[in-house]
Amino acid sequence: MDFPENLPSDIGRLEQIVSHFFPKALHIVLNSRIPSLQSRGRTRERLSGLNVRKSDKWFNLVMGDRPAALEKLHSWHRNILDSMIIDIILVHPISNDNLDDDDDHSDSVVRSAETVIERWVVQYENPLIMSPQSSDSATRYQKVYKKSIILLRSLYAQTRLLPAYRVSRQLSSSLASSGYDLIYKVSSFSDIFSGPVTETMKEFRFAPVEVPPGRLCASVTYRSDLSDFNLGAHITLPPRIITDYVGSPATDPMRFFPSPGRSVEGHSFTGRAGRPPLTGSSAERPHSWTSGFHRPPAQFATPNQSFSPAQSHQLSPGLHDFHWSRTDAFGDNHQLSPPFSPSGSPSTPRYISGGNSPRINVRPGTAPVTIPSSATLNRYVSSNFSEPGRNPLPPFSPKSTRRSPSSQDSLPGIALYRSSRSGESPSGLMNQYPTQKVMLLTSYVSCSMQEKYHYIFKYDSGRFSGVLSSSDSPRFAFSRSPSRLSSQDDLDDPDCSCPFDFDDVDESGLQYSHSLDRRKTSSSISQSLPLGRRSSQDAAVGVLVHMLKTAPPLRQDSSTYMASMSGVQREGSVSGTESEFSMARSTSDALEELRNYKQLKDLLLSKSKSGSGPTRVH
Amino acid sequence: MMKQAYEKVSPNPPKTIGEKKGESVSCKFQQGRSEEILEKSENSLTREVESFEIREVLRCILHTIVFHRALGLIRPKDIDLELFEITYVQCGEIEVEKKIDEKIEQFINWIEKHPNKKSQICLSFYEVKSKQPSWFTKIERLYWEQWYINLNVLQPTKPPVGKSHHSKLVMDPGEASEERSSRRTLLEQSLQEVLFQIIKFVNEKKDHVPPINDGVIYYPFEITIPSSSDSAFGMDMFKRILHSGHPSMLG
Numbered sequence: 001m002d003f004p005e006n007l008p009s010d011i012g013r014l015e016q017i018v019s020h021f022f023p024k025a026l027h028i029v030l031n032s033r034i035p036s037l038q039s040r041g042r043t044r045e046r047l048s049g050l051n052v053r054k055s056d057k058w059f060n061l062v063m064g065d066r067p068a069a070l071e072k073l074h075s076w077h078r079n080i081l082d083s084m085i086i087d088i089i090l091v092h093p094i095s096n097d098n099l100d101d102d103d104d105h106s107d108s109v110v111r112s113a114e115t116v117i118e119r120w121v122v123q124y125e126n127p128l129i130m131s132p133q134s135s136d137s138a139t140r141y142q143k144v145y146k147k148s149i150i151l152l153r154s155l156y157a158q159t160r161l162l163p164a165y166r167v168s169r170q171l172s173s174s175l176a177s178s179g180y181d182l183i184y185k186v187s188s189f190s191d192i193f194s195g196p197v198t199e200t201m202k203e204f205r206f207a208p209v210e211v212p213p214g215r216l217c218a219s220v221t222y223r224s225d226l227s228d229f230n231l232g233a234h235i236t237l238p239p240r241i242i243t244d245y246v247g248s249p250a251t252d253p254m255r256f257f258p259s260p261g262r263s264v265e266g267h268s269f270t271g272r273a274g275r276p277p278l279t280g281s282s283a284e285r286p287h288s289w290t291s292g293f294h295r296p297p298a299q300f301a302t303p304n305q306s307f308s309p310a311q312s313h314q315l316s317p318g319l320h321d322f323h324w325s326r327t328d329a330f331g332d333n334h335q336l337s338p339p340f341s342p343s344g345s346p347s348t349p350r351y352i353s354g355g356n357s358p359r360i361n362v363r364p365g366t367a368p369v370t371i372p373s374s375a376t377l378n379r380y381v382s383s384n385f386s387e388p389g390r391n392p393l394p395p396f397s398p399k400s401t402r403r404s405p406s407s408q409d410s411l412p413g414i415a416l417y418r419s420s421r422s423g424e425s426p427s428g429l430m431n432q433y434p435t436q437k438v439m440l441l442t443s444y445v446s447c448s449m450q451e452k453y454h455y456i457f458k459y460d461s462g463r464f465s466g467v468l469s470s471s472d473s474p475r476f477a478f479s480r481s482p483s484r485l486s487s488q489d490d491l492d493d494p495d496c497s498c499p500f501d502f503d504d505v506d507e508s509g510l511q512y513s514h515s516l517d518r519r520k521t522s523s524s525i526s527q528s529l530p531l532g533r534r535s536s537q538d539a540a541v542g543v544l545v546h547m548l549k550t551a552p553p554l555r556q557d558s559s560t561y562m563a564s565m566s567g568v569q570r571e572g573s574v575s576g577t578e579s580e581f582s583m584a585r586s587t588s589d590a591l592e593e594l595r596n597y598k599q600l601k602d603l604l605l606s607k608s609k610s611g612s613g614p615t616r617v618h
Numbered sequence: 619m620m621k622q623a624y625e626k627v628s629p630n631p632p633k634t635i636g637e638k639k640g641e642s643v644s645c646k647f648q649q650g651r652s653e654e655i656l657e658k659s660e661n662s663l664t665r666e667v668e669s670f671e672i673r674e675v676l677r678c679i680l681h682t683i684v685f686h687r688a689l690g691l692i693r694p695k696d697i698d699l700e701l702f703e704i705t706y707v708q709c710g711e712i713e714v715e716k717k718i719d720e721k722i723e724q725f726i727n728w729i730e731k732h733p734n735k736k737s738q739i740c741l742s743f744y745e746v747k748s749k750q751p752s753w754f755t756k757i758e759r760l761y762w763e764q765w766y767i768n769l770n771v772l773q774p775t776k777p778p779v780g781k782s783h784h785s786k787l788v789m790d791p792g793e794a795s796e797e798r799s800s801r802r803t804l805l806e807q808s809l810q811e812v813l814f815q816i817i818k819f820v821n822e823k824k825d826h827v828p829p830i831n832d833g834v835i836y837y838p839f840e841i842t843i844p845s846s847s848d849s850a851f852g853m854d855m856f857k858r859i860l861h862s863g864h865p866s867m868l869g
Contacts, residue, residue, distance in 0.1 A: 052691075060691045060830075139829075146689060147824045153686045154817045156694060160705040161813055204814070207821035 010137035014211050017141065017148055018080045018124050020058045021216055025122045025155055026086060026186065027063050027070055032159040033088045033118070034184055035172035037067045059145075059152045073186055082188045083123035088164055089114045091181040092229045112179060115229075118164045118222045126214035140212070147209040148216060154206055155218055163226045180229070200225065544604060672729065672771060673722055674699050675809055678706045680718045680741060680841065682813055683765055685709045686820040687743055687827070688836035702806040706813065711835055721841040728844055729771050740842040741765040745828050762826050 030037050056062050094111045159165060168182055206218040678699060685694070688709035695708040708715060725739060744759040828837065 057691060060689060062691065062693045142829060143825075146827060146830055149689050149830075150686060150820060150824055150827070153689075154821050157682060157685060157707050157813070157817055160696060160707055161810060161817075165705060166703060207818075207824075209824075 010141055011212075013141045014144055015080065017145055018211055018216060021124075021148055021152070022080070022084050022122055023066070023070060023073070024059055024061070024063075024152055025120070025218065026073060026084065027066050028061075028152065028156050029086050029088070029120050029159060030067075030070065030184055031063060032165055033168050034182055035168060037069065038168070038172055059149045061149070061152055061156065080124050081126055083121060085187050085189065086118075086120040086122075087116050087185040087187070088118035088120075089183045089185060090117045090164075090167065090226075090229060091179075091183060093179040114183070117167070117226060118162065118220060120218070120220050122216075122218045124211070124214050124216055125208070144209065144211050148211070151206055151209050151216065151218060158204065158206075158220065162220070162222050163224060164222065167226060540604060540608065544600070671701055671805070672726055672769070674701050675805075676722045676725065676739065676767070676769075677718060678704065678809060679767060679812060679816070680722075680739075681708045681714075682706050682816050683741055683820070684714055684718070684836060684839065686816070687763070687839070688714070689827075689830045690833070690835035692835060701802070702809060704806065704810060704813070709836060714836060718841065721843060725843040732844070733771075736768065736770045737844050739767040739769065741767070741839060742842065743837045743839045746838060762828060 032038070052062050053065065055066070056064065091112050091114050094113045164182070167180075171178075171180060171182055200223055201221050202224050203219060203221045208215040208217040678697075681697070685707050688711065693710045695710040696705055697708055698705050721739075725737070729735075729737065741764070742761045743763040744761045747758045747760050
């Protein structure tokens with residue numbers, strides 16, 4: 001056994017045990033009760049070292065260095081026969097109700113009272129008559145020492161279980177002075193508790209340790225209930241940082257998505273992920289857009305009607321304003337497959353009729369795209385614009401472009417290309433989409449980007465090798481309507497001056513996708529006017545476009561369409577002439593258009609055969 | 619064999635010194651062998667204790683017992699319970715903490731596999747005594763103190779929503795907040811009373827505690843949890859008692 005000091009006599013060692021027991025018990029009690037004497041934080045750090053003071057090794061309980069006050073007390077308590085009574089006193093403010101009527105008492109003076117909340121009594125009871133010891137002295141002090149260790153362990157654990165420990169912790173951690181304090185008083189004798197006080201206090205007696213000739217006894221009398229002092233209401237604790245509060249990004253990641261930026265001017269379809277649209281319409285909910293894709297544009301509250309909730313739904317949450325004008329006009333009964341794949345960057349949506357046509361992606365390049373105003377708006381190219389619900393395709397604009405002969409026999413295809421006013425040639429895009437199917441592409445113009453998208457309707461695997469590249473101005477497009485194509489009379493109309501001129505369409509009442517340079521293309525239109533006389537496919541396409549454009553029914557339909565479109569357009573949309581078309585179209589309309597184009601193809605073929613020379617149509 | 623052991627110590631059958639029932643703790647003393655049986659409150663039959671509560675409760679009880687039996691040079695460590703306003707003391711030895719945590723985890727796993735079953739955890743302190751036969755050495759364990767902790771963990775009737783070990787609340791949507799707080803308060807009171815009882819018991823009988831060896835921080839102990847089958851639990855204990863030999867009277 002690790003006995004700190006070896007004394008010659010057994011009695012001396014036993015006496016030493018007792019003499020060291022008192023300060024150790026005092027240290028344990030005061031360390032757990034008096035905030036100023038607490039060395040909890042320091043103790044663990046200091047105890048981590050290997051060098052422990054010999055005085056601290058007593059009873060194998062390393063407590064840390066004793067405060068100076070305890071050393072004085074230890075020196076004061078020299079007679080082991082004297083009891084050591086430790087009173088833990090709570091200093092607390094007194095409410096005014098408890099005070100006697102005192103006129104001199106001012107409100108600013110806070111009177112406090114002291115209440116003993118614990119009393120620890122440690123004493124060595126020395127019997128008058130010594131009992132004979134059976135065990136030898138060699139092992140006696142070891143056993144006594146062992147039992148005194150256990151007793152002090154119990155004392156240590158008990159100090160943590162009593163209510164005063166919590167008070168001490170609160171006071172030691174409180175920030176500001178709360179008027180409460182814990183003080184102690186050590187004496188050899190103490191006042192007896194009054195009757196009412198005894199009733200509120202409990203007593204716990206530790207089993208005594210036989211230390212010949214006497215025994216060590218320890219007991220504690222404590223207040224079991226300290227709620228009368230209202231400690232919790234007056235003690236301010238240091239603030240705690242709560243990291244997992246409700247609504248934090250850690251617990252609610254959905255709230256982290258930024259709110260839509262430039263929404264198309266308030267349109268709710270701005271790609272908000274997880275947030276309900278402004279208007280609250282079910283059609284505007286991203287998740288309901290699979291069915292609401294075809295909702296009539298009237299639901300949209302903003303003038304910019306070219307919004308596709310589907311597209312916004314499929315876009316990444318960071319996208320905000322993605323506008324698409326066409327898809328809304330495609331009727332109510334059309335279950336459109338999302339025309340666009342989710343991508344990180346905003347891409348113009350494109351609608352593909354027929355269902356299995358490859359899609360063409362047009363990247364506007366910048367995130368927010370808005371429907372341009374009337375000044376800068378170009379017409380969209382879509383098919384079947386004669387009726388909003390059934391003919392979403394815009395009328396075919398017979399603007400001529402040079403086309404390869406191979407496409408002469410085919411309807412002029414409408415390829416999607418991107419142009420800018422800087423004159424960037426979109427020809428690079430033209431040859432990218434050979435297809436056997438009819439594709440309907442709609443376009444919109446980004447006013448902010450100063451770019452215009454032209455959808456060129458491509459029919460029946462025509463390859464646009466030179467449809468647009470031949471034009472000096474790449475900014476052209478045309479739109480056509482299959483319903484118009486079916487009219488043979490339209491093709492004979494030579495009045496069309498520009499094949500793919502949306503402006504012409506506007507002027508003539510046709511609905512076209514946006515054009516950029518009407519005048520430039522008008523010349524080419526005139527060149528391609530005689531359909532039967534041109535050998536190149538471009539000329540044939542140009543002629544066809546012209547015919548479609550100038551066809552009387554086309555104009556009427558287009559005018560009708562314009563009226564209907566204006567009716568369905570959003571408020572504040574492009575007034576009158578140039579307006580975007582945002583119509584959804586159904587699969588049936590697409591098929592009908594396909595049939596119409598086939599008819600037109602047959603017509604062209606027949607005419608080409610009867611013309612100068614057959615041109616190969618791919 | 620148990621009888622023989624008792625006869626060695628005392629010719630009389632085990633005498634119940636004190637018994638206290640009906641309260642939160644039921645204790646039984648048996649002479650010759652300090653056997654304390656701690657039972658959770660009898661109201662625990664209707665009380666639902668979540669797994670994270672079990673961990674806290676068991677950790678508190680086991681560490682408090684071991685703290686009183688770790689008589690070597692230690693640096694006490696105060697631990698505040700998260701669920702209750704109770705602070706208990708650990709002996710500060712990492713091996714002890716690790717051993718107790720492992721056993722508690724095993725117990726919790728057993729509880730999850732055997733819901734709504736009474737279970738018992740036994741904390742036994744023993745002495746290693748090696749016999750010296752002629753041709754082989756047999757290590758014998760002499761159990762000089764055993765603590766039985768009886769628990770009746772009931773699984774919540776409704777599946778908890780979002781049951782998480784990090785939560786401090788019982789994730790039972792069907793339980794009203796008032797019921798939960800009252801149950802928690804009762805559990806806290808029971809736990810505090812159990813700790814008082816432990817302190818009382820460890821001091822009442824100290825003669826059987828073996829002497830403190832130099833360099834030994836704590837007496838070797840083992841924690842026995844119910845095995846996979848309930849019937850094996852009692853058999854394990856019986857086998858251990860058979861092998862433990864006779865308890866020696868020390869001091």
